[in-house]
Amino acid sequence: MTITERTIEADQTALVSRLVSSRQFWLILINLAVICTLGALRPDSFLSWINFKAVLSLMSYDVLLAVAMTTVLIVRGLDLSVGSVLALSSVVMAMLLRDGYPVFPSLLAGLAIALLCGFINGLLVVKAGILPFLVTLGMMSAARGFATVLTTGQYVSFPQAPRWFSRFARQEFGFHIGDMFYGIPALLLITLGVTLVYGLLLANWVPLRRMFYLGESPEAAKLSGMRTARLGISAYLISAIFVWIAAVLMTSANKIGYANYGISAELRALAAAVIGGASLAGGSGSILGTFLGVLLLALIGNGFVLLNGNPNWQQATIGAVLIIAVGVDALRTFRARS
Amino acid sequence: MMKLGTRLAAVTVAVSTLLGSASYAQDTQEHYGMVVFLKGSEFFNWSYAGFQDAAATVGATTELQGPADWDASAEARAVDQLVAKGVKGIAVTAGDADTLAGSINAAMAAGVPTLTFDSDSPNSDRLLFVGTNNYNAGFAAGKAIGEEHGDEARVGVSLIPGLDSITSRLEGFKAGLASVAPGAQIVATVNDEGDLQKAETVNTAMLQANPEINVIFCAHGNPATGALSATRNVGRMEGANKISVLAWSLDVPILQGIEDGEYGATVAQNPYMMGVMSFWMLWSAAHPTQFDSLTSPGMGQVPTADLDTGVKILRQGDPAVQALMSPPKI
The missing domain is CATH 3.40.50.2300 (Response regulator)
Structure with missing residues (x-):
């Protein structure tokens, strides 16, 4: 064996070793295993284009909220208000559209509300040093309460708004294979687009990479001259932007604003982010991992219904997956420390 | 001068009496x-x-x-x-x-x-x-579905498990359905967690797994729009294979959907x-x-x-739908 061959072999071994130790690799395998199992058990209903399209489209909102959650987890934060802020932003946009305001100013108002909530969260966590759990729990309650008071708990429809707005999220773009049309809804394309771009930026763009350093060791980040406060608040603002995108898509797809949107979404987002590799201790997380985490939860939920599982156990199953993921995360953190 | 004084006193007494009786009426008004x-x-x-x-x-x-x-x-x-x-x-x-x-x-x-x-x-x-009365309301809903679809009714139910009110509605629904269509069946039940979005997800999967379903019974107020979207996701919002969605809501968008023929009916409380x-x-x-x-x-x-x-099962064309779409302003 030549030196070159040995080097190639060593490189290959290192690559395999890195791959095997990667969270994403295992998540891909687990997702594939779930897909194969469901495909074998319910081939007609599970392995259909309609089912895949529905699973992927309907997990779009959870993907966006989980990306929001991942962003704050990276900087050692937490955001329990993602679902409530989504509802508030949706309600504000829907009410403005209902009252005849043009689409773009209405959407910008929704963005402003989401950013305001994110800024308050970030400010109280970063500047005042209050636990993120407490701050965002308060925001969760306040945003949902405000949305409920604004709407008295009722749907806000906007029949006078331009029709393109209430159609665009479900508008399908696709291709024909034979007689079959394979349409992909705009909401899925937009979600995949913004998630992909953000994932690449988070992995490669230095200003965003700094969030990992901050989460890993806030003290070291501060000593190295980083503007840690600004970076921490920025994470909450970025999170708010993803929440707003989810709110826009949800409002358009359902043609209503609703104060009860996003109930329990924070738990699903947290579960997906942690399953995907984000740590409650900060400093880690990836958008691909988060996407795979959401996919896993969506597949479990889909399989549960396809197999006509008892609805009483549905939430418990998701909860059990979360507990396992948090347990694995705790074990990983413990090992890293020791 | 004396006369003026007497007149003033008389007027004062009269006004006082009138004011007093008005005040008494105010006090006695329940x-x-x-x-x-x-x-x-x-x-x-x-x-x-x-x-x-x-x-x-x-x-x-x-x-x-x-x-x-x-x-x-x-x-x-x-x-x-x-x-x-x-x-x-x-x-x-x-x-x-x-x-x-x-x-x-x-x-x-x-x-x-x-x-x-x-x-x-x-x-x-x-x-x-x-x-x-949740049982009676569920019974009325089940009976209406049984009368409309007969023994061919294959029902999927969207609910939140564990709530007494919803459990009673479902029990009533089953009894009402069986009372007129003993061959009708409840094929599947899904947990929508009270979330409109979740309702779309689980109802879509339910329809995929059970293509024989031709009715979705929404056992509470939230899942109707999600269930309707689910029928669209599986291409059965219209046409010969249309799935009828029975809502449980008086919200204006749902009533509008009844008028537009999107929903089969809604269970209207009073x-x-x-x-x-x-x-x-x-x-x-x-x-x-x-x-x-x-x-x-x-x-x-x-x-x-x-x-x-009581409740009324409202369908397209029912004058009550239009009436309920103009709620009173308080």
Whole structure:
């Protein structure tokens, strides 16, 4: 064996070793295993284009909220208000559209509300040093309460708004294979687009990479001259932007604003982010991992219904997956420390 | 001068008498209170309109109190304040059964007839409950589906498990369906977690797994739009294979969907009647006759059983749909 061959072999071994130790690799395998199992058990209903399209489209909102959650987890934060802020932003946009305001100013108002909530969260966590759990729990309650008071708990429809707005999220773009049309809804394309771009930026763009350093060791980040406060608040603002995108898509797809949107979404987002590799201790997380985490939860939920599982156990199953993921995360953190 | 003084005195006496009698009328006018959560919502605006209209027929006055959100403790404070104000009776919808019990008990102990409507506080000392009997409402819904689809009905149910009200509705639905279509079946049940978006996800999967489903029964207010979207996701929102969605809501977008033929029907409760009957029960309790109430001595007669205000299954073209789309402004 030549030196070159040995080097190639060593490189290959290192690559395999890195791959095997990667969270994403295992998540891909687990997702594939779930897909194969469901495909074998319910081939007609599970392995259909309609089912895949529905699973992927309907997990779009959870993907966006989980990306929001991942962003704050990276900087050692937490955001329990993602679902409530989504509802508030949706309600504000829907009410403005209902009252005849043009689409773009209405959407910008929704963005402003989401950013305001994110800024308050970030400010109280970063500047005042209050636990993120407490701050965002308060925001969760306040945003949902405000949305409920604004709407008295009722749907806000906007029949006078331009029709393109209430159609665009479900508008399908696709291709024909034979007689079959394979349409992909705009909401899925937009979600995949913004998630992909953000994932690449988070992995490669230095200003965003700094969030990992901050989460890993806030003290070291501060000593190295980083503007840690600004970076921490920025994470909450970025999170708010993803929440707003989810709110826009949800409002358009359902043609209503609703104060009860996003109930329990924070738990699903947290579960997906942690399953995907984000740590409650900060400093880690990836958008691909988060996407795979959401996919896993969506597949479990889909399989549960396809197999006509008892609805009483549905939430418990998701909860059990979360507990396992948090347990694995705790074990990983413990090992890293020791 | 003397004459002028006498005239002035006479006018003064006359005005005083008139003012006094007006003031007496004001004092004797009975005043009743209604306490709700989500104050300002269409549903409770209907209830209060019924309450007001019934009160007007006997010259009584009313007031509406309560929070604009779900805060049951704010409702409890509103009940306490109405008692302190000396109202003749209180109708309260319990945002939380246990939170309201203390205030309801205190009101009854103070001799102010107090009942619950729409949402009950069964462990309190309330006079009675006025509202929808969930079993009966479910029965009506099941019977309507059985009559429409016969033995061919294959039903998927979207619900939140573990809630007594929804469990009763489902039991009633099954009985109603079986009463007219014994061959009809409930094929699958899914947990929508009370979330509209989740409802779309789980109903889509349910329809994928059970293509024989031709009816979705939404056992509570939230899943209807999600269930309708699910039928669109599987390409069965229209055409020969159309899935009929039975909603449980009076919200305007749902009613509009009924008019547009998107939903098969909706189970319409009667919040206006809840208000009307609540007032009459309170008025009766506040005016004892020769026989006291069997359950609340010292108060007038009211039924010893809860009062079911019933439901109607609304379909496209029903004049009630149009009427309900213009809720009263309070």
